[in-house]
Amino acid sequence: MAKNVGILAMEIYFPPTFVQQEALEAHDGASKGKYTIGLGQDCLAFCTEVEDVISMSLTVVTSLLEKYQIDPKQIGRLDVGSETVIDKSKSIKTFLMQIFEKCGNTDIEGVDSTNACYGGTAALFNCVNWVESSSWDGRYGIVVCTDSAVYAEGPARPTGGAAAIAMLIGPDAPIAFESKLRGSHMSHVYDFYKPNLASEYPVVDGKLSQTCYLFALDTCYKYFCHKYEKLEGKQFSLSDADYFVFHSPYNKLVQKSFARLLFNDFMRNASSIDDIAKEKLGPFSSLTGDESYQSRDLEKASQQVSKPLYDAKVQPTTLIPKQVGNMYTASLYAAFASLLHNKNSGLAGKRVLLFSYGSGLTATLFSLRLHEGQHPFSLSNIATVMDVAGKLKSRHEFPPEKFVETMKLMEHRYGANDFVTSKDCSLLSPGTYYLTEVDSKYRRFYAKKDGKCTACENGSVVNGH
Amino acid sequence: MAKNVGILAMEIYFPPTFVQQEALEAHDGASKGKYTIGLGQDCLAFCTEVEDVISMSLTVVTSLLEKYQIDPKQIGRLDVGSETVIDKSKSIKTFLMQIFEKCGNTDIEGVDSTNACYGGTAALFNCVNWVESSSWDGRYGIVVCTDSAVYAEGPARPTGGAAAIAMLIGPDAPIAFESKLRGSHMSHVYDFYKPNLASEYPVVDGKLSQTCYLFALDTCYKYFCHKYEKLEGKQFSLSDADYFVFHSPYNKLVQKSFARLLFNDFMRNASSIDDIAKEKLGPFSSLTGDESYQSRDLEKASQQVSKPLYDAKVQPTTLIPKQVGNMYTASLYAAFASLLHNKNSGLAGKRVLLFSYGSGLTATLFSLRLHEGQHPFSLSNIATVMDVAGKLKSRHEFPPEKFVETMKLMEHRYGANDFVTSKDCSLLSPGTYYLTEVDSKYRRFYAKKDGKCTACENGSVVNGH
Numbered sequence: 043m044a045k046n047v048g049i050l051a052m053e054i055y056f057p058p059t060f061v062q063q064e065a066l067e068a069h070d071g072a073s074k075g076k077y078t079i080g081l082g083q084d085c086l087a088f089c090t091e092v093e094d095v096i097s098m099s100l101t102v103v104t105s106l107l108e109k110y111q112i113d114p115k116q117i118g119r120l121d122v123g124s125e126t127v128i129d130k131s132k133s134i135k136t137f138l139m140q141i142f143e144k145c146g147n148t149d150i151e152g153v154d155s156t157n158a159c160y161g162g163t164a165a166l167f168n169c170v171n172w173v174e175s176s177s178w179d180g181r182y183g184i185v186v187c188t189d190s191a192v193y194a195e196g197p198a199r200p201t202g203g204a205a206a207i208a209m210l211i212g213p214d215a216p217i218a219f220e221s222k223l224r225g226s227h228m229s230h231v232y233d234f235y236k237p238n239l240a241s242e243y244p245v246v247d248g249k250l251s252q253t254c255y256l257f258a259l260d261t262c263y264k265y266f267c268h269k270y271e272k273l274e275g276k277q278f279s280l281s282d283a284d285y286f287v288f289h290s291p292y293n294k295l296v297q298k299s300f301a302r303l304l305f306n307d308f309m310r311n312a313s314s315i316d317d318i319a320k321e322k323l324g325p326f327s328s329l330t331g332d333e334s335y336q337s338r339d340l341e342k343a344s345q346q347v348s349k350p351l352y353d354a355k356v357q358p359t360t361l362i363p364k365q366v367g368n369m370y371t372a373s374l375y376a377a378f379a380s381l382l383h384n385k386n387s388g389l390a391g392k393r394v395l396l397f398s399y400g401s402g403l404t405a406t407l408f409s410l411r412l413h414e415g416q417h418p419f420s421l422s423n424i425a426t427v428m429d430v431a432g433k434l435k436s437r438h439e440f441p442p443e444k445f446v447e448t449m450k451l452m453e454h455r456y457g458a459n460d461f462v463t464s465k466d467c468s469l470l471s472p473g474t475y476y477l478t479e480v481d482s483k484y485r486r487f488y489a490k491k492d493g494k495c496t497a498c499e500n501g502s503v504v505n506g507h
Numbered sequence: 508m509a510k511n512v513g514i515l516a517m518e519i520y521f522p523p524t525f526v527q528q529e530a531l532e533a534h535d536g537a538s539k540g541k542y543t544i545g546l547g548q549d550c551l552a553f554c555t556e557v558e559d560v561i562s563m564s565l566t567v568v569t570s571l572l573e574k575y576q577i578d579p580k581q582i583g584r585l586d587v588g589s590e591t592v593i594d595k596s597k598s599i600k601t602f603l604m605q606i607f608e609k610c611g612n613t614d615i616e617g618v619d620s621t622n623a624c625y626g627g628t629a630a631l632f633n634c635v636n637w638v639e640s641s642s643w644d645g646r647y648g649i650v651v652c653t654d655s656a657v658y659a660e661g662p663a664r665p666t667g668g669a670a671a672i673a674m675l676i677g678p679d680a681p682i683a684f685e686s687k688l689r690g691s692h693m694s695h696v697y698d699f700y701k702p703n704l705a706s707e708y709p710v711v712d713g714k715l716s717q718t719c720y721l722f723a724l725d726t727c728y729k730y731f732c733h734k735y736e737k738l739e740g741k742q743f744s745l746s747d748a749d750y751f752v753f754h755s756p757y758n759k760l761v762q763k764s765f766a767r768l769l770f771n772d773f774m775r776n777a778s779s780i781d782d783i784a785k786e787k788l789g790p791f792s793s794l795t796g797d798e799s800y801q802s803r804d805l806e807k808a809s810q811q812v813s814k815p816l817y818d819a820k821v822q823p824t825t826l827i828p829k830q831v832g833n834m835y836t837a838s839l840y841a842a843f844a845s846l847l848h849n850k851n852s853g854l855a856g857k858r859v860l861l862f863s864y865g866s867g868l869t870a871t872l873f874s875l876r877l878h879e880g881q882h883p884f885s886l887s888n889i890a891t892v893m894d895v896a897g898k899l900k901s902r903h904e905f906p907p908e909k910f911v912e913t914m915k916l917m918e919h920r921y922g923a924n925d926f927v928t929s930k931d932c933s934l935l936s937p938g939t940y941y942l943t944e945v946d947s948k949y950r951r952f953y954a955k956k957d958g959k960c961t962a963c964e965n966g967s968v969v970n971g972h
Contacts, residue, residue: 237949484702
């Protein structure tokens with residue numbers, strides 16, 4: 043079996059168009075700090091009419107292949123995670139096949155994985171399992187997470203965002219899975235879902251969703267610790283991992299989550315809990331599970347106690363989620379990309395725990411072990427290629443009015459046919475794909491800015507254009 | 508690595524309500540034989556207002572566990588393939604978690620896989636790979652294929668159908684994968700898709716879809732033969748497999764597909780092609796690929812030549828698809844179930860090739876090797892448990908008028924909220940789940956006929972009811 047299977051390389055893309063949360067607060071007439079401190083968010087990226095989950099994923103996969111100089115013929119599998127459904131039958135993966143068909147490579151397994159923000163993690167596990175299975179043929183896999191998170195006007199709207207991430211999967215990876223260390227919690231619940239098929243917006247029960255998230259985290263952590271203890275013969279605690287990466291719908295929930303893990307350690311009487319923590323959390327030890335999720339005092343005390351550890355083990359993961367917003371399936375991996383950006387080669391030898399959550403609900407806590415790796419598949423090169431600082435710096439701020447106007451246009455366009463876009467790609471970087479047209483048969487057409495080729499130039503017998 | 512991983516057990520469910528294709532022909536004013544001979548179909552099963560893809564999958568998974576006496580705690584993974592999107596974010600898999608939550612088992616990986624009729628095959632591959640991977644924890648996996656295929660009034664309507672299939676996955680299986688023998692073809696094409704999100708009906712280009720299907724079959728067969736030849740050091744031909752199972756939107760396409768494979772063998776100068784076949788197919792050897800897909804004469808000649816082989820190697824797979832109709836993701840596995848029903852223990856030692864096709868498009872030709880196996884996981888017991896003959900016999904025929912009326916009601920209900928169904932389960936067998944209500948928040952509620960428990964009785968903190 044292939045060894046140290048995991049992530050060899052990464053690329054991230056987010057729209058260059060964004061709005062400041064502070065400006066949005068003022069525009070919405072919300073109290074000052076409601077979005078910036080209450081949610082813990084700085085900015086929100088969004089797709090204009092020329093971008094969508096397909097254009098973003100075309101961009102990020104093309105960029106991944108180019109920047110790491112991977113021949114498209116070397117790809118044997120491509121898995122996509124997304125909850126932004128543009129077509130209920132045709133997968134986003136089939137759109138990405140345009141990149142590979144040009145090179146005559148159509149023997150590429152994998153389709154779309156769907157369950158809210160967890161689809162990307164499902165896609166990642168599936169791709170890693172493929173490399174470890176007897177059906178692996180020695181080629182690389184690619185995992186794509188792509189989503190555009192938009193909400194109806196109201197309190198949830200500032201928790202939007204948009205991005206696409208591509209990950210190259212193979213053996214001997216600098217970012218390797220510790221597959222035996224994994225705990226999942228999956229359950230039937232209506233916390234966030236999209237049953238109104240004619241609308242892009244979800245139905246959200248924010249309070250329930252937050253409780254579900256924390257309950258799932260507790261349960262996954264319990265299973266995770268149990269598996270660790272069985273395998274290693276000693277107790278697991280927060281001190282046994284160097285960094286913690288959380289699915290981040292908004293940063294405040296990440297702060298609460300890490301505090302909740304510390305509370306778990308306290309309740310499990312972990313050796314890592316010092317006397318001060320014991321004293322401060324003591325009053326909450328008799329709470330029932332339900333009470334503990336509702337207690338604001340516990341929330342406050344555990345966040346206070348965990349603050350120094352949070353700054354060391356979580357804060358380096360929060361950059362992109364705070365600057366771009368909720369990216370659904372890409373959110374967890376954008377947080378991980380932030381860690382690579384902030385610490386890159388300093389991560390060699392470290393263990394990183396990731397918590398993936400998708401409403402509905404599906405959740406897994408899993409472990410990665412990092413090594414510096416060989417160029418081009420090294421931690422430092424991945425950080426260089428992703429160029430997070432450069433990408434954040436070259437964005438274009440929109441005033442809230444223009445953001446709201448864009449959302450209105452997108453509502454109108456959602457599920458529509460027979461229109462052409464403005465084709466205005468002036469704000470996009472060279473190499474970015476953009477939507478030009480949806481014809482009367484709902485077929486979508488894309489072009490590539492400054493590219494010598496478009497994605498739509500194939501002409502075989504099975505070409506439906 | 509686990510050995511001989513594959514299908515240990517199977518169960519199939521299809522609605523008891525059906526219409527005769529012959530009656531539908533007359534009702535539609537179509538020429539006699541258009542559906543029965545032209546499409547090669549006998550009957551079409553459909554969901555009434557009390558059934559959907561979720562109720563069918565709840566029924567089939569519950570039945571699988573009961574009939575093979577599998578403790579729900581023994582399940583470590585559950586993958587669902589479907590293209591019948593009821594919610595764009597929440598997976599069907601999370602609905603099925605209700606069965607396992609009752610037993611305290613929520614540590615079950617897997618979500619929904621989506622690409623038209625191929626989603627079930629993607630789910631199956633993912634589950635098999637999991638058992639072969641380092642993240643396997645020794646428990647069983649379950650794969651569910653569930654779909655309701657409905658079409659707008661017009662020529663495509665008689666190609667509908669509905670069913671759900673559940674498969675238990677693990678090592679030492681009577682139905683084992685030959686994972687090294689596999690050829691895929693994936694490509695960006697608009698042959699059948701569902702971009703009109705407010706409608707349950709697809710956009711279909713029937714002629715293009717048929718060409719795509721046959722082109723994908725040719726390409727997969729080419730890759731498959733190439734891999735076989737590399738591995739075995741000898742040419743592959745139709746004589747090297749005992750049975751051929753095809754995704755079956757309608758039986759006529761299955762007939763054409765097998766004939767096409769024989770034409771492939773002829774063009775590759777396979778040793779299995781006799782002189783008579785050579786003579787009959789000779790005139791077509793100079794056709795270009797495109798011409799060969801359009802030639803009615805070639806179609807006729809190759810079907811004629813392949814008829815005896817078709818009767819032996821394909822006909823035993825066609826029972827359920829002809830009687831139930833197109834079941835999308837379940838279609839291929841219903842064809843395979845037909846083979847188990849017809850040949851059961853006679854299949855020990857045989858090689859079966861399966862061709863999975865999903866529009867958009869994704870396709871794989873793969874190989875299974877069958878062994879009798881140990882009870883309850885034996886070929887003969889699987890055939891007994893599925894009781895295909897009993898299920899077909901106990902169905903209720905609807906006149907076309909009532910079928911059309913049901914389709915109208917379902918159109919009205921699609922994507923709707925705040926309604927209760929008739930709760931009329933008089934036609935359903937005991938143990939069948941059925942839809943009772945969709946509330947104002949679009950939450951769906953199900954009950955089980957004659958069951959002591961319903962699927963909706965959990966009451967934890969994360970329960971959104």
